[in-house]
Amino acid sequence: MRFTSEQRLDDGVLEREFTLGEATGILWTPESASASAPVPLILLGHPGGLDRQRPRVAARARHSAADGFAAVTIEFPGSGDRPRFPVAEQARADLRRALEAGEPVSGDIVDRLILPLVDEAVPEWQAVLDAALALPEIGGPVAYSGGVISVGVRLAVVEPRISSAILFAGSFIPRVIFEEARQVTIPLHVLLQWDDEGNDRQAALDLFDAFGSKEKTLNANMGGHTGVPQHAGEAAARFLTRHLS
Numbered sequence: 001m002r003f004t005s006e007q008r009l010d011d012g013v014l015e016r017e018f019t020l021g022e023a024t025g026i027l028w029t030p031e032s033a034s035a036s037a038p039v040p041l042i043l044l045g046h047p048g049g050l051d052r053q054r055p056r057v058a059a060r061a062r063h064s065a066a067d068g069f070a071a072v073t074i075e076f077p078g079s080g081d082r083p084r085f086p087v088a089e090q091a092r093a094d095l096r097r098a099l100e101a102g103e104p105v106s107g108d109i110v111d112r113l114i115l116p117l118v119d120e121a122v123p124e125w126q127a128v129l130d131a132a133l134a135l136p137e138i139g140g141p142v143a144y145s146g147g148v149i150s151v152g153v154r155l156a157v158v159e160p161r162i163s164s165a166i167l168f169a170g171s172f173i174p175r176v177i178f179e180e181a182r183q184v185t186i187p188l189h190v191l192l193q194w195d196d197e198g199n200d201r202q203a204a205l206d207l208f209d210a211f212g213s214k215e216k217t218l219n220a221n222m223g224g225h226t227g228v229p230q231h232a233g234e235a236a237a238r239f240l241t242r243h244l245s
Helices: 050-066 086-100 107-133 149-158 175-181 201-210 230-244
Strands: 002-008 014-020 023-029 039-045 070-074 138-146 162-168 188-193 216-221
Touching: 014 107, 023 050, 023 107, 039 050, 039 107, 039 149, 039 230, 050 070, 050 138, 050 230, 070 107, 086 107, 107 138, 107 149, 107 175, 138 149, 138 230, 149 162, 149 175, 149 201, 162 230, 175 201, 188 201, 188 230, 201 216, 216 230
Parallel strands: 039 070, 039 138, 138 162, 162 188, 188 216
Antiparallel strands: 002 014, 014 023, 023 070
16 A cells, blocks of 8 residues: 555545555545554445545545544546456446336346456455555454445455445346355445436345345435435444444
8 A cells, every 4th residue: 555645634534545556545544543542444435436436435434534433445446547347348338228228237237247347346455455454543343335235245255354334225236246145244234225216226125135144224215326315324324333333
């Protein structure tokens, strides 16, 4: 993790941009974090380019810092300035054609669209986790929060250092992810926007049902993809506080 910039925000949060391998990212740590009092860590997932997602992700990070947690995010594979995945790009074009024609989106399209990104993103998140936990001011426990939901599911299966997760429904789900969901046992809090124009609501409900976790909560609210109400965000924050404090 090579830091490329650093600034102290007006609320005392230290914001540092970094590079790690081919990925770029941002790490936020609260003013209270120190080697003698390391803080828990939240991995902030998002579905697109970091430049476009940064305002929303930064707001989530600063709320987490106010609760005493560090937060980190990275550029999603195939977005921003990162190289595109030809298979995923073709699948995206096929997806647009199917939606414009009013046709169902096939499992093959979803697999080609999502799985290459999951296969790339998960090892990168693990590398970020290695690097962040090597910093003296950051310790465990660790949580994942955000989307793409398939990335969160895969991480929950393969990464034992993640002890809880908030998952944002709202992206297409490959068939294999439903099988992996049965292996997830950590506490989960799933956010679902009932009228999300780009989400298969029934698939999101089926995925929630598939999770093997004994503690899992579905927080479903009316509204579109970006219309998550404030009280839903507050409930998610309470979930993190309960499991990270």
